Every structure is written in structure tokens, then in C-alpha cells.
Amino acid sequence: xxxxxxxxxxxxxxxxxxxxxxxxxxxxxxxxxxxxxxxxxxxxxxxxxxxxxxxxxxxxxxxxxxxxxxxxxxxxxxxxxxxxxxxxxxxxxxxxxxxxxxxxxxxxxxxxxxxxxxxxxxxxxxxxxxxxxxxxxxxxxxxxxxxxxxxxxxxxxxxxxxxxxxxxxxxxxxxxxxxx
Amino acid sequence: xxxxxxxxxxxxxxxxxxxxxxxxxxxxxxxxxxxxxxxxxxxxxxxxxxxxxxxxxxxxxxxxxxxxxxxxxxxxxxxxxxxxxxxxxxxxxxxxxxxxxxxxxxxxxxxxxxxxxxxxxxxxxxxxxxxxxxxxxxxxxxxxxxxxxxxxxxxxxxxxxxxxxxxxxxxxxxxxxxxxxxxxxxxxxxxxxxxxxxxxxxxxxxxxxxxxxxxxxxxxxxxxxxxxxxxxxxxxxxxxxxxxxxxxxxxxxxxxxxxxxxxxxxxxxxxxxxxxxxxxxxxxxxxxxxxxxxxxxxxxxxxxxxxxxxxxxxxxxxxxxxxxxxxxxxxxxxxxxxxxxxxxxxxxxxxxxxxxxxxxxxxxxxxxxxxxxxxxxxxxxxxxxxxxxxxxxxxxxxxxxxxxxxxxxxxxxxxxxxxxxxxxxxxxxxxxxxxxxxxxxxxxxxxxxxxxxxxxxxxxxxxxxxxxxxxxxxxxxxx
Numbered sequence: 046x047x048x049x050x051x052x053x054x055x056x057x058x059x060x061x062x063x064x065x066x067x068x069x070x071x072x073x074x075x076x077x078x079x080x081x082x083x084x085x086x087x088x089x090x091x092x093x094x095x096x097x098x099x100x101x102x103x104x105x106x107x108x109x110x111x112x113x114x115x116x117x118x119x120x121x122x123x124x125x126x127x128x129x130x131x132x133x134x135x136x137x138x139x140x141x142x143x144x145x146x147x148x149x150x151x152x153x154x155x156x157x158x159x160x161x162x163x164x165x166x167x168x169x170x171x172x173x174x175x176x177x178x179x180x181x182x183x184x185x186x187x188x189x190x191x192x193x194x195x196x197x198x199x200x201x202x203x204x205x206x207x208x209x210x211x212x213x214x215x216x217x218x219x220x221x222x223x224x225x
Numbered sequence: 226x227x228x229x230x231x232x233x234x235x236x237x238x239x240x241x242x243x244x245x246x247x248x249x250x251x252x253x254x255x256x257x258x259x260x261x262x263x264x265x266x267x268x269x270x271x272x273x274x275x276x277x278x279x280x281x282x283x284x285x286x287x288x289x290x291x292x293x294x295x296x297x298x299x300x301x302x303x304x305x306x307x308x309x310x311x312x313x314x315x316x317x318x319x320x321x322x323x324x325x326x327x328x329x330x331x332x333x334x335x336x337x338x339x340x341x342x343x344x345x346x347x348x349x350x351x352x353x354x355x356x357x358x359x360x361x362x363x364x365x366x367x368x369x370x371x372x373x374x375x376x377x378x379x380x381x382x383x384x385x386x387x388x389x390x391x392x393x394x395x396x397x398x399x400x401x402x403x404x405x406x407x408x409x410x411x412x413x414x415x416x417x418x419x420x421x422x423x424x425x426x427x428x429x430x431x432x433x434x435x436x437x438x439x440x441x442x443x444x445x446x447x448x449x450x451x452x453x454x455x456x457x458x459x460x461x462x463x464x465x466x467x468x469x470x471x472x473x474x475x476x477x478x479x480x481x482x483x484x485x486x487x488x489x490x491x492x493x494x495x496x497x498x499x500x501x502x503x504x505x506x507x508x509x510x511x512x513x514x515x516x517x518x519x520x521x522x523x524x525x526x527x528x529x530x531x532x533x534x535x536x537x538x539x540x541x542x543x544x545x546x547x548x549x550x551x552x553x554x555x556x557x558x559x560x561x562x563x564x565x566x567x568x569x570x571x572x573x574x575x576x577x578x579x580x581x582x583x584x585x586x587x588x589x590x591x592x593x594x595x596x597x598x599x600x601x602x603x604x605x606x607x608x609x610x611x612x613x614x615x616x617x618x619x620x621x622x623x624x625x626x627x628x629x630x631x632x633x634x635x636x637x638x639x640x641x642x643x644x645x646x647x648x649x650x651x652x653x654x655x656x657x658x659x660x661x662x663x664x665x666x667x668x669x670x671x672x673x674x675x676x677x678x679x680x681x682x683x684x685x686x687x688x689x690x691x692x693x694x695x696x697x698x699x700x701x702x703x704x
Contacts, residue, residue: 063691085257085426086682087454090690097452102459106467117403121394124383129391136395143395146478147403150471154407157467161414164460168453170421171445178448187449188426190257190682 053176053225054080054197055208057217058186062088065192068215069094072196075211079200083177083193085186102164109159110152117151118144180223195223240530248535248605250345251684252527260528260681264674265430267523276522277671284663291657294650295370303373305650312634312645317371319625320655322479323507324364325405326500326621328412329472330508331357335415336468339461345536347680348528352519353512354416355675359665360511361409363658368401370654382406397481404478411471415464421447422457423674476504483628489570490632493558499551506544506590507621509537513614517607519670528676531605538604541594541617548624549591566637574631578644582627589620 059065062084069082069091082091092098121144125131130138165171177183177195187193196208205222212220242249251260298305308315331353338346369378381402383392392399424444431437447453480496513534520529559571574583594617597603604610635642669675682688 062688066690066692082451083449084451084454085261085449086422086679086688087458088451088688088690089455090692091451092455095451097455100452100456100459102456103463106460106463120383124391125394129389131393133393133395140395143400146400146474146481147394149474150400150403150407150478153467153471153474154410157411157414157464157471160460160463160467161418164418164456165445167456168450170447170453171442173441173446175446175448183448184429188422188429188447189261 051225052198052205053179053223054195054199054203055205055212055220056177056180056183056193056195056223057212057215057220058182059192059194059215059217062090062192064216065194066090066094068194068212068217071215072194072211076202077196077200077208079197079203081195081197083183083187083195085188085190085192088192091192101167102160105163105167106156106160109163110156112159113151113153113155114148116155117148121147176223176225179225180221182219182221191218248530248532250348250530250532251681252530255527255685256687257682257685260685261426261430261678263525263528264676264678264681265427267670268427268672268674269431269433269436271433273671274522277667281664281667281671284660284665284667287660288657288664289660290653291366291661294654294657297650298370298654299375303371305648307645307647307651309643309645311636311641311643312630314629314633315645316647316651316655317367318482319622319629320658321364321367321371322500322625322629323622324360324367324658325408325479326476326504326507327511327618328357328360328364328408328508329476329501329504330512331355331360332408332412332415332468332472333505333508334512335419336465336472339465340469343536344684345533347684348525348530348676349512349516349533349537350680351416351419351673351677352515352669352675353508354412354419355666355669355673356508356511356515357412358409358416359662359669360508361405361412362665363662365405365409366658368405397478397485400478401482404475408471408475411464411468415468418457418460418464419677420673421445422449422679423677425449426678427674473501476500488632488636489564489566490555490559490574490628493555495551495554495558499548499554502544502547502551503621503624506541506548507618509541509544510614510617510621513537513541513610514618515666517611517614519675521607523670525676528681531607534607534610535601535604538598538610542598545590545595545598545617549595552587552591570632570635573635574627577631577635579627579631579634582623583631586620586623586627589616590624591620594620 057068059068065082065084065088069080072080073094073096080095082088082095084091122139125140125144126138132138136143177187177193182191183193185191194212196203196212202208209220240248240252306315306317308317331350334346334353335350335357338350369375372378372381380390381392381399392402394400421444424440425447427440428437428444431440477497477500480500483491484493484496486492516529516533516537520526556571559567562568574580594613597609597613630645634645
């Protein structure tokens with residue numbers, strides 16, 4: 046757990062995604078690791094600059110899909126073969142081709158729910174409070190038209206004076222302290 | 226989808242991109258702030274336009290018909306409808322298939338066009354998805370009330386019960402339950418996930434405390450973190466990839482309701498593809514029916530441009546062509562199968578007592594749209610497209626009417642022939658669902674962001690990250 050007192054980090058505001066990406070790349074090159082970009086739409090270059098290349102949403106989705114497939118197929122088989130066998134026009138009790146259709150639908154259902162809720166869980170959402178919301182300029186821009194880079198105080202290289210000086214060499218609109 | 230021939234001199238019309246000669250997907254001059262303000266302003270304004278109240282009241286009034294119809298239905302039973310033997314399936318199934326088909330365009334736009342990187346879809350995908358959900362709500366009503374004892378409709382689902390009775394999974398009607406419930410769930414989830422970042426924007430731009438709180442909770446605390454965005458983009462892509470086979474399977478399963486039966490005119494293998502194409506055809510018609518008044522009323526011509534209308538008309542032309550092929554193949558097979566019953570069914574469909582419905586279908590679904598949509602002038606003629614979209618929706622309703630009724634009322638045994646006549650209650654329930662749909666849609670345009678703001682931002686030229694002489698980015702295609 047990062048310390049809950051003091052400041053959370055320094056937040057630099059940029060007008061364009063290019064400035065944000067350049068600052069992020071420089072911060073990484075300077076040795077900063079605990080940092081995050083906040084943008085009004087997905088900026089892939091920022092993710093590359095943060096060295097974020099993969100995530101586990103596809104794995105969660107795959108596992109969900111497999112679970113849906115086996116759940117539905119086993120349920121159908123158990124219901125129509127053992128629990129409640131019915132002779133429908135002489136068709137075999139284990140009518141495997143017919144069982145594919147509900148199993149197909151549940152594969153999609155479980156995979157889709159896993160992708161959506163897995164994404165939220167991995168993102169730690171819902172999380173209505175976050176320190177960056179304390180920055181006075183954050184909410185005016187982060188979801189509209191501004192690009193933010195936050196260097197977090199939890200980083201061993203972080204120092205209020207040096208990090209501020211580091212961020213101010215970029216064309217940032219502002220560099221503000223973010224409280225917890 | 227770009228045609229190179231400009232309709233007029235590009236210098237005269239600022240909406241025409243001089244490089245491609247094609248209408249722009251987004252009007253020039255927009256930036257991150259202006260698109261956000263424009264779209265969020267519709268929701269956050271305290272000045273609700275009077276026209277909105279008018280539309281909402283009209284929708285609510287018509288939906289009252291549904292309430293009255295359902296009340297009487299629950300009191301008296303399905304005998305108040307025109308269904309009888311041999312025409313045991315009537316308006317309920319026709320309307321169910323019609324509504325669910327309309328929903329399909331929303332999923333096609335949000336999922337399939339996303340996978341194909343058709344960025345023009347961004348402006349229209351949110352309200353097309355909303356249309357899907359409301360159409361599924363209307364569609365879902367019909368099977369529930371058609372079961373006769375709707376308070377026992379939960380018996381359709383497999384759940385452990387003291388009766389020890391379970392669904393029969395070899396029945397297409399049980400498949401329907403799985404297909405439609407999955408479709409409704411995934412559509413709602415996809416729609417909501419798509420709105421999370423926009424809820425964040427609304428939370429940050431709202432001034433009223435109630436709006437701040439409501440959108441704040443709906444946004445789940447979205448803060449636009451890059452790590453979140455990457456997972457979010459992956460999840461969106463996965464949902465799109467999952468919705469694509471889903472949307473194709475839903476109407477396929479619905480067509481199985483017919484195709485698995487051994488009735489002449491129903492028992493055909495062409496049903497799944499032709500049902501899916503018909504669904505998309507009617508769905509795009511409905512998107513046009515909704516988009517044209519909305520862009521006019523809310524002055525959204527710069528975000529929903531003639532390019533969108535043109536492209537949607539092209540999709541209709543394509544899917545309409547598949548539907549026409551389906552009709553042609555049905556006629557051909559009724560002869561080629563050398564089956565007496567098939568042949569009679571087709572003769573009866575065309576020239577029997579309800580032949581007018583078949584020719585109505587050919588006129589509205591094939592003759593009018595498929596001759597006129599080839600013309601680019603007509604594809605960018607807003608008034609014409611609006612009228613045409615209504616015509617096609619009528620035609621697609623007639624298609625389901627023809628399929629359901631003409632196969633049923635004169636089947637194999639002439640001594641059991643009958644007829645089908647819809648009653649007042651059939652009509653009032655059907656028209657009532659249109660009111661419900663309108664009502665829900667008006668609520669949607671007022672309280673939810675009807676155009677996805679984060680996706681529109683991604684289409685602006687300002688998104689280009691200049692990497693100091695690196696290769697051109699993929700932004701090019703979005704302009």
C-alpha cells in the first residue's frame with residue numbers, strides 16, 4: 046500500500062497528446078516507474094511510453110467462455126438424459142447437435158460478461174474516489190480535452206523539488222501537487 | 226466505401242472532403258472541446274426543448290394502448306387475438322420477429338463495423354445500440370404474452386424446481402429463450418460499457434448536484450487512466466468479436482422456429498441467412514427513421530453527415546439484395562423441389578386470398594428500394610431516405626406476415642383450412658409497442674449521451690501523435 050498521507054504525486058497537464066507522450070517517454074527514460082497518464086480517449090502511444098503492452102482481459106474472457114460452454118452443455122445433457130428424459134419423436138436422449146445451440150449462446154453470454162466485468166475488476170472499478178480527482182484542474186480536462194501525466198510519490202525516485210523541476214522542462218500547462 | 230465522383234464541386238460544399246470527393250464523416254473545424262460540448266450539452270442543458278416533451282407524450286399516449294391491450298389480454302386470455310387453428314401463430318410472432326430484426330442493425334453497427342474498422346459508425350453506434358435494446362424490449366414482450374399464462378413464463382428457463390420438470394433442449398423454442406436472453410444481456414452490457422467514459426465526461430461537466438451524483442455513480446469513477454483505457458479497448462473489441470457471431474446466431478435461431486417445423490414454406494435451409502439479411506435490412510431502415518429526425522432536431526448534421534446516410538443506404542442496398550435473392554430462391558425451390566405442397570403454398574401465397582400481402586411485400590421491400598437506392602442523388606436525399614425507411618419497415622413487417630400466415634392457414638389437409646384475421650387487440654398491442662419504443666427512445670436522447678464522445682474524439686485530426694518523422698499513423702483512414 047502506498048502511504049495515505051502527504052501527497053499522491055505531481056500532475057502535469059498538457060494540451061496535446063504529442064506533448065504528453067514525449068513527457069512520458071522522458072520520465073520513463075529518467076527512471077520513473079510509478080506513473081500514469083490520463084487522457085480523454087485511448088492514446089496507444091501513451092501506453093507504449095508507459096511500457097504497458099498486454100493485459101489479462103482476453104484470458105478472463107476465454108475462461109468465461111469455456112465455463113459457459115461446459116456449463117450449458119453439461120446441464121443440457123444431464124437434464125435431457127438423466128434428470129428428465131423425454132421421448133420426443135423417437136430422437137435420441139443425447140441429441141448432441143441440438144444441444145450445441147444453447148451451449149453456443151451461453152459461451153457468448155459468459156465470455157461477454159467475463160470480458161465486461163473482468164475489465165472492470167482488473168481496472169479496480171467501481172472506485173468512486175481517487176486522489177487525482179483532488180487536483181483542481183483534473184476534472185475540467187481529463188474527460189474532455191486535456192492530457193495528464195501523474196508521477197506518483199510512491200516512486201523511489203520521486204522528490205517534490207526534483208520531480209517538479211523535471212516536469213517543468215516540458216511545455217506543460219501546469220504542474221500541480223495531488224493530495225491523497 | 227468511397228466513391229470518387231463528387232456530387233457537386235467540392236469548393237462549394239464544406240462538408241465534402243476535397244481529397245476523396247466524399248462527404249466528410251465529421252464536419253471540419255471541430256476539436257475535442259467542441260464535440261464534447263455539443264454532445265454533452267444535449268444531456269446537461271436545463272432547457273429541455275418543448276418538442277422533446279411533445280414526443281415523449283405522444284410515445285407515452287400510444288404506449289397506453291399497450292397497457293390497455295395487455296390488461297385485457299391478461300384478464301381474458303389469448304382468445305381475444307385472431308389466432309386460431311390452423312393459424313395458431315399470428316401477430317405475436319410476426320411482431321416478435323419484426324422487432325428483434327430491427328434490433329440487429331444496432332449490433333451490426335456497434336460490433337461488425339467496429340471489427341471492419343468502419344470509423345463512420347462512431348457517430349451512429351450509440352443510438353443504434355439504444356435502438357437495439359428498446360427493440361429487444363418490445364420483441365421480448367410478445368413471446369412472454371404469447372405463452373398464454375405469462376406469470377409462468379419463467380418456466381422457460383432451466384431452474385431446479387419441486388415439480389422436477391426441465392426444458393426440452395431439442396426444441397427451437399427453448400433455443401430461442403437462450404438466444405434472445407443472451408442477446409438482450411450482451412447488448413445491454415456492451416451499451417453500458419461503451420457509455421462508461423462518457424458518463425465520466427458528463428459527471429465532470431454537470432452542474433446540477435443530482436446529475437453529478439447520478440453520472441458519477443454510472444461512470445464507476447472513470448478517470449481515463451491509460452492502463453484502464455487499454456483494458457477497456459480490449460474488452461470493447463472482445464465484446465464486438467462476441468456480438469458478431471451472436472447477432473448472426475440470434476436471427477438464425479429465430480428462423481429455426483420456422484425451419485425446423487415440417488410445414489411447406491417454412492421447412493427451408495435458406496431461412497437462416499435470409500432472415501439475418503432481412504433483419505439487418507429492416508434495422509438499418511429503422512436507424513434511418515430515427516437518425517434523420519434526430520440530426521435535424523438537435524442540429525447534429527456535422528456529426529451525423531450525409532456520408533452516414535449514404536453508407537447506411539448502401540448497406541440497405543446490399544442486404545436488400547440478399548433478401549431479394551431469398552425471395553427468388555423460395556419461388557425457385559417451390560418449383561424445383563417438385564413437391565406438390567410447396568408448389569401450392571407458393572401459388573397460394575401469390576394468388577390466394579392473401580396474395581395482396583405478398584405483392585405488397587415485393588413492392589415495398591424489393592421494387593421501391595432496390596430500384597432507387599442505386600442512385601447516389603437519392604441516397605443523399607434526406608427526405609427520400611426517411612420515406613423509404615418507413616416503406617422498408619412496412620415491407621419487412623409484411624415479410625413476416627406472409628411467412629407466418631400464408632404457410633399456416635392453408636396447410637396439407639384442405640379440410641382443415643381456415644383463415645386468419647387480426648383483431649382490434651392484435652393491432653392495439655402492436656401499435657402500443659411502437660409507443661413504448663418511442664417513449665424509451667425519447668428518454669434515452671434526453672438523459673444519456675446519444676453519440677459516443679470518446680470515440681468521436683478519436684476521429685479528430687488532433688489525435689495524431691507526432692513521433693518526429695515516424696511512419697504515418699492509422700489516423701489517416703478516419704479523416
